[in-house]
Amino acid sequence: MAEAEIDKAMIVNWALVELGLAPNFSIDTETKLGALVDMFWPRALARSFGLHDWTFCRRTTQLARQAATPNNGWTYGFDLPGDILGPPLKLTFDAACEMPLRDFTIEGTTVFAHDPIVFARCKVALEPAAWPPQFADGFATLLSSYLAIPLTQDPELKADKEAAAIGTPSTGGAGGIFGRLMAQDRAAAPVGSPAVTNVLSGGRSSSEPWHGRF
Numbered sequence: 579m580a581e582a583e584i585d586k587a588m589i590v591n592w593a594l595v596e597l598g599l600a601p602n603f604s605i606d607t608e609t610k611l612g613a614l615v616d617m618f619w620p621r622a623l624a625r626s627f628g629l630h631d632w633t634f635c636r637r638t639t640q641l642a643r644q645a646a647t648p649n650n651g652w653t654y655g656f657d658l659p660g661d662i663l664g665p666p667l668k669l670t671f672d673a674a675c676e677m678p679l680r681d682f683t684i685e686g687t688t689v690f691a692h693d694p695i696v697f698a699r700c701k702v703a704l705e706p707a708a709w710p711p712q713f714a715d716g717f718a719t720l721l722s723s724y725l726a727i728p729l730t731q732d733p734e735l736k737a738d739k740e741a742a743a744i745g746t747p748s749t750g751g752a753g754g755i756f757g758r759l760m761a762q763d764r765a766a767a768p769v770g771s772p773a774v775t776n777v778l779s780g781g782r783s784s785s786e787p788w789h790g791r792f
Contacts, residue, residue, distance in 0.1 A: 583707050584714050590615050592718035596739060597730055611729075618724035626717050627663050629744065629751055630760045631701060633767070634710055636667065638675055638699045641689060652683070652690035660687075663701040670697045716755035719743040 582588065591601030603611055627635065641656035648655045658666065669679040671693060682691040689696060706714060720743035726736035745753015752760065 584709065584711065585706050586619070589706055589714055589718045589721065590619075592715070593722035593725055594729075596719055596722035597726055597735065599729060614725060614728050618721065622717060622721040622724055625744075626713075626720055626756065627701065627703075629756050630763060631667055632713070633763055634708070634713070635663070635701050635704050636699060637702045638673060638697060640673065641696045641698050643694070643696075644688070648690055650685075650690065653692040654690070654694060654696075656689040656691065656696050658684075658687045658689060658698065659700055659702060661702045662687075663703055666698040666700050668699040670699070671695065673697050675699050712755075712759055716743055716759060719755055 587603055587605050590603040594601050594603060603615065605612075637659075639659060641658065644655040644657060646655070647653075665684065666689070668675050669682055669689065669691075671677040671679060675697065679691060679693065679696060682689055682696075684690070689698070709717070719739055723736050723739035723743060726732055726739055741754060743754045744751045744756050749757060751757075
């Protein structure tokens with residue numbers, strides 16, 4: 579028999595079981611539990627995706643060039659993808675992301691550059707069905723830590739679930755289930771040109787934010 583597709587309801591119910599509660603969450607019903615999930619799901623999402631530049635949610639795309647000429651001294655403006663998570667991982671001249679863009683700045687959701695074609699490697703939002711099962715498992719454990727206080731009033735249980743998901747404070751968020759997944763993700767990266775370049779570091783001196791030189 580085919581396995582059921584992992585979705586939001588399934589992950590929430592995994593989180594409830596982690597807390598010793600009945601897995602009775604449904605997307606279709608408006609309940610107090612549903613309101614709590616709506617409150618804490620985005621926080622768990624931001625935290626788990628922000629821990630690491632996960633390869634499963636990377637996407638390289640040619641940025642759409644804006645028709646209007648920028649009035650800030652740059653030659654071209656490009657729109658970043660609407661589903662991007664955080665700043666771009668890498669900006670390049672080529673789709674293979676091997677020729678880093680040397681001069682650019684990012685303002686809001688726009689990349690400004692003097693080059694007419696820009697590619698971006700970004701982290702993008704994906705539905706739970708596209709998450710690796712191990713990531714969904716870690717996410718459910720992290721989500722359970724957010725739900726622990728409002729559902730069980732047990733701070734020790736919250737701390738235990740958070741440690742199980744991302745490690746203790748001494749690990750700086752690099753332990754637990756997610757710590758092991760990050761190590762595996764790094765180990766699987768090919769040797770050679772880095773797939774990710776920190777857009778926020780390096781570059782010539784500039785008072786503008788996010789100005790990079792790789």
